[in-house]
Each structure stands twice: as structure tokens, then as C-alpha cells.
Amino acid sequence: MIIPHPLLGPRDAQEFTYLGDASLIDRPDWQSENAMQEFHDYLYLRENPAGQHRELWFHEQGDRSWLVVTRNTVTHEITQVELASDVARAQGRGR
Amino acid sequence: MTYSGFRVIREALTGHKGWRSVWRDAHPKPHYDFVVIGGGGHGLATAYYLAREFGEANIAVVEKGWIGGGNVGRNTTIIRSNYLLDANEPFYEFSLKLWEGLEQELNYNAMVSQRGILNLLHSDAQRDAARRRGNAMILNGSDAELLDIAGVRKLYPFLNFENARFPIKGGLLHRRGGTVRHDAVAWGYARGADRQGVDIIQNCEVTGFRIKNGRCLGVETTKGFIGATKLGVSVAGSSSRVMAMAGMRLPIESHVLQAFVSEGLKPTLPGVITYGAGHFYCSQSNKGGLVFGGDIDGYNSYAQRGNLPTVEDVAESGMSLIPALGRIRLLRSWGGIMDMSMDGSPFIDKTPIDGLYFNGGWCYGGFKATPAAGFAFAHLMSTDRSHKTATAYRLDRFRTGHMIDEKGQGAQPNLH
Numbered sequence A: 001m002i003i004p005h006p007l008l009g010p011r012d013a014q015e016f017t018y019l020g021d022a023s024l025i026d027r028p029d030w031q032s033e034n035a036m037q038e039f040h041d042y043l044y045l046r047e048n049p050a051g052q053h054r055e056l057w058f059h060e061q062g063d064r065s066w067l068v069v070t071r072n073t074v075t076h077e078i079t080q081v082e083l084a085s086d087v088a089r090a091q092g093r094g095r
Numbered sequence B: 001m002t003y004s005g006f007r008v009i010r011e012a013l014t015g016h017k018g019w020r021s022v023w024r025d026a027h028p029k030p031h032y033d034f035v036v037i038g039g040g041g042h043g044l045a046t047a048y049y050l051a052r053e054f055g056e057a058n059i060a061v062v063e064k065g066w067i068g069g070g071n072v073g074r075n076t077t078i079i080r081s082n083y084l085l086d087a088n089e090p091f092y093e094f095s096l097k098l099w100e101g102l103e104q105e106l107n108y109n110a111m112v113s114q115r116g117i118l119n120l121l122h123s124d125a126q127r128d129a130a131r132r133r134g135n136a137m138i139l140n141g142s143d144a145e146l147l148d149i150a151g152v153r154k155l156y157p158f159l160n161f162e163n164a165r166f167p168i169k170g171g172l173l174h175r176r177g178g179t180v181r182h183d184a185v186a187w188g189y190a191r192g193a194d195r196q197g198v199d200i201i202q203n204c205e206v207t208g209f210r211i212k213n214g215r216c217l218g219v220e221t222t223k224g225f226i227g228a229t230k231l232g233v234s235v236a237g238s239s240s241r242v243m244a245m246a247g248m249r250l251p252i253e254s255h256v257l258q259a260f261v262s263e264g265l266k267p268t269l270p271g272v273i274t275y276g277a278g279h280f281y282c283s284q285s286n287k288g289g290l291v292f293g294g295d296i297d298g299y300n301s302y303a304q305r306g307n308l309p310t311v312e313d314v315a316e317s318g319m320s321l322i323p324a325l326g327r328i329r330l331l332r333s334w335g336g337i338m339d340m341s342m343d344g345s346p347f348i349d350k351t352p353i354d355g356l357y358f359n360g361g362w363c364y365g366g367f368k369a370t371p372a373a374g375f376a377f378a379h380l381m382s383t384d385r386s387h388k389t390a391t392a393y394r395l396d397r398f399r400t401g402h403m404i405d406e407k408g409q410g411a412q413p414n415l416h
């Protein structure tokens, strides 16, 4: 699998490690009323679709950036790759 | 029709014209007391034990393709009872005992072959861990022997003992472990279930659940609605997709695991060996091919095929352990989709929806569990109580802090 890195161009997937569902960017608020429930769901429950999936890949053997990769879990086709920092910033988070 | 030596000889003399199909091709009735979704090893075993052990009747198994076409027919066929944790070892030991009596019970040749499993050790720490595991196994009624280097050499002289990175320092031998003809497990249970009157409905995909006031009334399928008083879901790698139709999210990701088989060789590997440092395991099939596998590909997938880096990785591991592997040709590789749960352990539990039961999350160890998983799932569906060996396999264990992390890897599916 080749991952088109937004800064470095096409890179072999072997250079990356996989974390999972991109919703892991949305860490719950530890002070919320339902923090227990929200952290349980955040840590353990998964959407796990067959088809389009937004997921987090870490360019460990490269520039050590985190990417949000949109990949089809049935065909392995990759349609979009964003820097995770851009995704977080677009949500009004991150530095 | 029962099988016997006499029957085999008679058929041989009369051109094998007397064999008949061993289960009926059933059409769905409007309502069943029990419907099991998924005609894999687990689903068929569940239906069989529901009828045979728990005296239930009016049972159907609904399978979207053909029975045995899923993971039960794709795995590397290893059975063993060499787990460490209290939540696991009694269950897998129960399963191994059921395997030991399976062929007599089903009157079906599943080629259960207890050829022994050797977990190789490469460091002092691994030897300590193996000693502890062996003791846990023995305490739970299983068998374990710790071998030193000479003991391993006697069994497998051709291994790479002087590997600079991972020298072989011994092994944990589990003599009752071994392999089973995987397809025959599905066929044997299907025949056994059919003989108890279970309807096996193939080419019938479940496309939705009918749920009213928190109670499950049945399933929508490609062959119409099928009503059920109790519904069990046992769909291996499709658990998330199927349970999503009932509105549930699970602590599961789907991953692909690949397996490989070489050209046929003369008898070379008497038992199963696992490489404790790299992740590689290997046995020789009755036809002579070496059957082996390694790690999962490690990211969500429903592709039923893997990617090449893992092929390379498995081949490298294999060659570093058995240098002679470099001389043989690989015939085939294939992949299966498995549920990878957050702690690497399975679920056999009721769901919050009345009448809906769930068996899944087996990761890559569910084949050896087939008889016990079927038995325990049937126990749960029939009595509404967990079987005594499966009380820990609960869906809410992450909420309550009772994870079963057999490998000690933490809550991350691709590490298990």
C-alpha cells in the first residue's frame, strides 16, 4: 500500500504505524458530567465500517507526523490524506 | 447414515454410489425458537449443542454464503489449551476435551491430530514466563513440559539454534495440542445438527433485525423475514457490521490475517512449532504442505486478502527459524477477516436487547475454541446463564475494568 503523504509525496505504508479510527483525535473532556461513559466509548468502542474509513497513521520511519488517511477497508483504495494537525486545527483545537 | 469401517469397504466395492448428502438444504420457516446467524464452526456447533445437549428444538442456522466458507475454512487449524489466565485456560481446556471426543460424538472424521505444540523460547525471561504458563496449564488440568536445548534438538534438529539475535534456549511442549481438518469441523457439526432436526439455511444473508420495545423479534434476510424467540449472532469477522444493524457498537476492529501453504514435502515437521520471538508458526498438513502464518496486517480491513509486506515479514521470520524453508516453493496464500477485540479476548454474552445474544471477538484464536464456544453459547441461549468456563467473556468488561489481556499488550487491537 502506498500512502500519498501531503508533504513528502507517495510513501510505502511500511514506514508508518497504524493507530486506528481517526475519531481518536476527539478526546473527550475529562471534566464533563459523563466523563466515565465518554472515555469508555472513546477508548474501546469502534464504528468499524466496511468501506470508507478515516484513520490515523504515524509516519514513524519518516517525518514523524500523524496523518488522517481516508481509506476503503474493502479495496484498500486511499482517497484522501491530511495532516492530523490540520484536522485538529480545523476543529479549533491544537497549537 | 452412519460411518463405519464396514460401510467404507462396502462403498469401495460398489463404486461409492451409496453416499448421500449429509445435511438437508432447508428453506426457512416463518418462525423458530432459536435462530443462529452464521454457518461457521461456531454457529453450527451452537445449533448442534442446543439440540443435542440442551434438548431444544425448532432451531435454524442462517448463513449468507455456504457453510464453512468463512474463517472455519481459512485458518491454520491449530488447537491447543496453553493459555495462562484464569478467565481463559479452563475454557480452552474444556474445548480441548471436547475435541478429544469429537469424532466419536459426531461419528465424523475431523482428523483431530494431537501431534504436540512446541513454543520455542529465546531468552531467560521467556523461559521464566513459560514455566509460569506451564504451571497455570497443569493447575487447570492441561499438560505442559519444559524442554531444554537438547530436548528441542531431539525433536527438531533442523532449526536454527545458533541464530545470533534469537538463539533457541528451550521450549514449552504441549503434547495434547495439534491440528484438525478445518472444513470437516463445519461439515461434521452440520451433519450432527441436521440429524437433530436443525434447519441449515444457506445463501441467506441477514440484512436487518426487527426490534420492538427493546426486544428482538427476528431477522430480515434475503429469503424474507424469519421470526425467532432467541437469536444468536456468531459471524466471526463480520460482527461489527451485523451488530451495527441492531444499533450496537462493539469493542472490535476487523483485521486481515494471512496464511500460507507450501508445496508438498515428505514428512518433515512432526508437530506444530511457534517462534516466540518473531511471530511465526508452522505445521505440516496431512498432504505434506507446510502450513504457516504470522502477524495480522495490522489495520482495519474487510478485503479478505492481505498486502505483500506481511508476506515478506512472515517469510523472513520463517527462514530465520528454519533456514531450509528458503528452498521450498510457496503454493498459496490467503487472508481471512477476523474480529480483533480491544484486549485480544472473546465475547459470549447477552446483549442489552432482549432475545439477542452475541458470540464473537475471537481474534485469531477462535478455531480451537469451536466446540467450547458452541457449547457455551448454546448454554447461554438455552438457560440465560453463562457456562461456568465462559463467565468472563462479557461485553461490559471494559467498563468494569475486567479486561482479559492474555498477552499483556494493553487495549489496542493490532498489538494482540
Ligand SMILES: Cc1cc2nc3c(=O)[nH]c(=O)nc-3n(C[C@H](O)[C@H](O)[C@H](O)COP(=O)(O)OP(=O)(O)OC[C@H]3O[C@@H](n4cnc5c(N)ncnc54)[C@H](O)[C@@H]3O)c2cc1C
Pocket: B037, B038, B039, B040, B041, B042, B043, B062, B063, B064, B065, B066, B067, B068, B069, B070, B071, B072, B073, B074, B075, B076, B077, B078, B079, B204, B205, B206, B207, B234, B235, B236, B237, B238, B242, B257, B258, B259, B293, B334, B335, B336, B337, B338, B362, B363, B364, B365, B366, B367, B368, B369
Ligand atoms: C488465516 C487465519 C488463520 C487462523 N488460524 C487459527 C488457528 O490456527 N487456530 C485457531 O484457533 N484459530 C485460528 N484462526 C481464527 C479462527 O479461524 C476464527 O476465530 C474462527 O474460525 C471464527 O469462528 P467461525 O468458524 O464460526 O467463523 P466463520 O467460519 O467465519 O463463520 C462466520 C459465518 O458468518 C457468516 N455471515 C457473516 N455475515 C452474515 C450475515 N449478515 N448473514 C448471514 N451469515 C453471515 C459468514 O459467511 C461465515 O460463514 C485463524 C483465522 C485466520 C483468518
